[in-house]
Amino acid sequence: MVAPRELGEGPQPDLWSAATRTTGPAKAPRPHYHGHRDRLRDRAAATLDALPDYELLELHLFRAIPRGDVKPLAKALIARFGSLAAVLAASPAELKTVAGVGEAVARDLKLLHQTSLRVGREAVGRRTVITSWSQLLAYVKLALAHEPREQFRVLFLDKKNQLIADELMNRGTVDHAPVYPREVVRRALELSSSAVILVHNHPSGDPTPSAADIQMTREVVDAGRPLRVAVHDHLVVGRDGVASFRALGLF
Template sequence: MADAAETAAEQKGAVTPDDKSGHRARLRDRLLTAGRDSMADHELVEYLLTLAIPRRDTKPLAKALLREFGGIGPLFAADAESLKRVPGMGDTSAAAIRIVQATLLRVLHGEVKARPVLGNWQGLLDYLRADMAHRLNECVHVLHLDSRNQLLRDEIVSEGSIDQSAIYVREVVRRALDLGSAAIILVHNHPSGDPTPSKQDIAITRDIADACKRLGISLHDHVIIGRNGHVSLRSQGLI
């Protein structure tokens, strides 16, 4: 069954097929010859949407999406249900947006797995920011590392409300033992955008560090990700 929202929106197009094809061709040629820096954010989104909604002028929708989510980063991190709440968006167009985020994370995750994490710290931060910086709810990851500091697993251990997510010391340590992890890195995001650690962040980090140490597991770091940057609790001397 055709996506009703997208089909209805296509039928309201205000430009002729010739106008649309000519404009899209110009966008395509500019992208291929001059590169991504030659295009504004709304033009990148617009061209992506043309691949999902071929019979529609997608410029107004691209601009509406950027306004709704506050920029291209938050847009590509948005979940499908949030995307589909924007008038004119349906399953096909939401999937087009989501595939960009999925592809980016797949590439960055592959780069993280290819090298020891501690020797590729910037690559790890790039991956974490792409995955977590624009999330609307707090989410906690544990990165499990082997004895060579290669990434074994990146697991979500908790997803909470807009400003709270629980981390259970016993569950984190038990999972590390199950996987044979030599070390772990805790990561969570602050939806407020400010990555400054709270007293609770510091306390739970120290509890986990103590529990891990007794079992011969290293807690390398606890990284807090926000839209405005990141904070490493180890670099702050808090572990």
């Protein structure tokens, strides 16, 4: 005859296993961002105009980062560079200084920037510059307002004042880009361009023309006059706006 066991003797039942077999394992709490992507997509489908910049950036980040919460990254990018436009204008190396930005994200953001530039250039190129002046100002601001170094660009126009080419003539330092007036005129003759618009940026953000800017512009005007290459304007681009030499009465 087998004697009954006292409590505590021999193997004991696995109470936890028994409980989980009855009730199932405890469920992990849902992440706070659960369903956020679907909600944001629904709002975007209703109206993109109402979305703040960081949410537009989130929607684009979904492409390169297919899972997880990208809202903190979108906000970090805008905080680091100051605006959505500045995020898109940043170089891949600069973008990668933000935690969470890898090769795929940097490439996607630069793709968006380049697409925006081409759309802006196309809008300017389809009509005469005079009748698309607001598009021209928007284009040069998008292209140069957030560049960290000075760039000197020239817009070459035909006899109808339509855009033939937008070319980078020189890239300089944070406060200077060398300009060679004869090179500007030589390139205009190569392209059969009868007029040019000079464009450069001030990385400081203030588009006010400097004394050096005014002197350089006069030299280009003088170099082009004998060869019938006119200078229609000189635009100085900064984060605070675009200054027009012609509007300021500087030549």
